[in-house]
Amino acid sequence: MFTLAQARHLIATLRPRIDELIVLRADLAEMRADLTDRGTSPLGGLAEVKGLEARIFGILEELTGHDIQVKGFAPVLLDFPGERDRRPVLWCWLEGDSDLRWYHRVECGFSGRRPI
Secondary structure, eight states: OBOHHHHHHHHHHHHHHHHHHHHHHHHHHHHHHHHHHHSOOTTOOHHHHHHHHHHHHHHHHHHHHTTOEEEEETTEEEEEEEEETTEEEEEEEETTOSSOOEEEETTTOGGGOEEO
């Protein structure tokens, strides 16, 4: 369980890794498109694809190792289990958010997101 302050601190601490994940994801998408369309990519070939996949998987494992729930990859969607008004909630961060500013009750999911 994370307090809001703990979740905010962790997202700030991990932000460089999340930003790296976003760049790697874009590189991987571009490489796959190039390889499918032209059979070649300026970013590399199959070995580089596998390397990017491994690096992405490593970052995702790192996030889950902090007890963060990775709910989405494109866009990145992260949930931090917590409590608000004695109810279980998920502090919710979506790629593009500048800070952790949303939460939702566990049983409501993303569609139940509310501003903190």
